[in-house]
Amino acid sequence: MEKEELKKIIYELVEKSMGKKKLKQSDILKKVSADHGVDKSEVKAALRELMDAGELIFTYFGGSFVEIPPKE
Amino acid sequence: MSMKHQTPLLDELEKGTFPSFVKEIKRAAEHSDYAQDLLGLLELSYKEKVTHWKHGGIVGVRGYGAGVIGRYSDVPDQFPGVAHFHTVRVNQPSGFFYTTKALREICDIWDKYGSGLTNMHGSTGDIILLGTKTENLEPAFAELSSRGWDLGGSGSAVRTPSCCVGAARCEWANIDTMSITHEITQHYQDEMHRPAFPYKFKFKVAGCAVDCIASIARADMSIIGTWRGDIQIDQGEVKNYAQGGMDIQKEIVEMCPTECISWDGSELKINNEDCNRCMHCIAKMTKALRPGPEKGATILLGSKAPIVTGALMSWVIVPFMKMEPPYDELFDLVDRIWEWWDEHGKNRERVGELIERLSFTRFLKDVGLDPQPAMVKEPRRDPFFFWSEEDVEK
Numbered sequence: 007m008e009k010e011e012l013k014k015i016i017y018e019l020v021e022k023s024m025g026k027k028k029l030k031q032s033d034i035l036k037k038v039s040a041d042h043g044v045d046k047s048e049v050k051a052a053l054r055e056l057m058d059a060g061e062l063i064f065t066y067f068g069g070s071f072v073e074i075p076p077k078e
Numbered sequence: 079m080s081m082k083h084q085t086p087l088l089d090e091l092e093k094g095t096f097p098s099f100v101k102e103i104k105r106a107a108e109h110s111d112y113a114q115d116l117l118g119l120l121e122l123s124y125k126e127k128v129t130h131w132k133h134g135g136i137v138g139v140r141g142y143g144a145g146v147i148g149r150y151s152d153v154p155d156q157f158p159g160v161a162h163f164h165t166v167r168v169n170q171p172s173g174f175f176y177t178t179k180a181l182r183e184i185c186d187i188w189d190k191y192g193s194g195l196t197n198m199h200g201s202t203g204d205i206i207l208l209g210t211k212t213e214n215l216e217p218a219f220a221e222l223s224s225r226g227w228d229l230g231g232s233g234s235a236v237r238t239p240s241c242c243v244g245a246a247r248c249e250w251a252n253i254d255t256m257s258i259t260h261e262i263t264q265h266y267q268d269e270m271h272r273p274a275f276p277y278k279f280k281f282k283v284a285g286c287a288v289d290c291i292a293s294i295a296r297a298d299m300s301i302i303g304t305w306r307g308d309i310q311i312d313q314g315e316v317k318n319y320a321q322g323g324m325d326i327q328k329e330i331v332e333m334c335p336t337e338c339i340s341w342d343g344s345e346l347k348i349n350n351e352d353c354n355r356c357m358h359c360i361a362k363m364t365k366a367l368r369p370g371p372e373k374g375a376t377i378l379l380g381s382k383a384p385i386v387t388g389a390l391m392s393w394v395i396v397p398f399m400k401m402e403p404p405y406d407e408l409f410d411l412v413d414r415i416w417e418w419w420d421e422h423g424k425n426r427e428r429v430g431e432l433i434e435r436l437s438f439t440r441f442l443k444d445v446g447l448d449p450q451p452a453m454v455k456e457p458r459r460d461p462f463f464f465w466s467e468e469d470v471e472k
Contacts, residue, residue, distance in 0.1 A: 030234070030273075030276075030425070032275070035274075054268075057141050057143070058140065064142070064233070064272070065135065065136045066143075066148065066273075069276075069425050070233035070234040070235065073136070
């Protein structure tokens with residue numbers, strides 16, 4: 007799978023879960039890997055690009071989670 | 079700069095001959111608004127007997143999920159200087175070796191972007207830079223990075239590995255703690271900066287069983303230097319200790335936890351089969367006793383402080399592992415443990431707590447480790463009974 011497509015899948019997964027369940031990085035790796043038959047390392051690399059671009063961020067509330075940054 | 083706030087309660091803690099944190103904060107307050115309002119906020123907390131800090135939230139530098147710990151005050155209007163008071167963790171070098179120039183650089187950066195207050199070092203081992211605003215995080219990080227520093231771990235990530243000074247300054251080190259810690263830090267950069275675990279994971283590397291960094295009580299994975307083979311005895315030096323006034327019977331023989339040493343006044347004997355390598359005799363008679371020739375480490379797992387559930391001590395999982403670069407055996411073991419923890423761990427469950435919940439036998443089985451006598455932690459904590467369902471039915 008193309009990395010851009012993978013990034014889109016990850017972003018949508020995080021977006022859909024907002025307000026319902028906080029996702030940990032490992033939740034995302036497991037879910038995307040299982041649903042799309044992609045190796046976890048590829049999902050991790052795509053997630054890292056989203057983080058580096060600031061499209062997703064880590065938050066901390068009694069554990070570390072992946073979320074969409076709040077709009078300024 | 080004159081003091082903005084009256085602090086009669088804090089002033090009491092300046093009295094006496096010991097160093098005072100109040101004195102230090104007041105010194106910082108001479109040129110820092112952060113420190114001025116920190117004094118005011120703290121005085122209010124002392125007065126009302128409640129904390130005015132909030133913890134966590136969305137704070138960090140781009141691409142990293144660790145290294146910055148968000149702190150916000152719940153009375154920002156009253157003390158605007160500490161409305162944000164985030165902590166920055168900087169990855170310390172192995173064994174805490176710095177030049178004075180390097181420390182001055184860090185302090186200059188922190189005077190520029192933060193409160194000017196630091197902890198040397200935090201309990202995990204990082205250099206802790208206390209108190210800055212959200213908007214100062216990126217520039218402070220950029221300046222630290224430009225001088226070769228990086229952030230340490232925080233949150234549900236690998237925490238900055240730390241070690242004793244090892245062979246760099248200690249004659250007892252059985253392993254190169256500095257190299258191991260450095261290599262673990264390099265190998266797990268991603269896991270340190272991008273929190274991916276159920277909860278935190280700490281590595282601490284001790285050169286010997288004296289365990290000066292208390293790894294057995296504080297690290298999820300304790301790597302403790304040890305040896306194989308017989309303790310090497312120089313009988314001439316043993317006699318020198320005796321002639322120098324050491325009561326070998328009382329101080330060495332009777333202090334041996336496994337009672338494996340005997341002394342007849344002229345010769346020291348050790349039953350090495352019964353020795354548990356605690357280092358007591360070697361540490362007391364360094365000139366006379368040396369560890370056996372084959373050096374390595376005992377790997378232990380699972381200690382933690384009592385935050386979510388009670389405190390745990392580490393548990394032996396590998397009695398002896400050769401510790402030579404590139405440490406592939408260690409990394410392979412760590413990866414298997416993390417996979418198991420990731421698969422079964424609940425949110426905020428340390429790996430030691432998971433072992434307590436699912437059992438040590440299950441852990442050994444799933445991670446692929448064979449039970450050994452050295453793994454017996456205490457009575458009724460025996461790793462050997464692998465009853466299968468078929469065994470129970472019989």
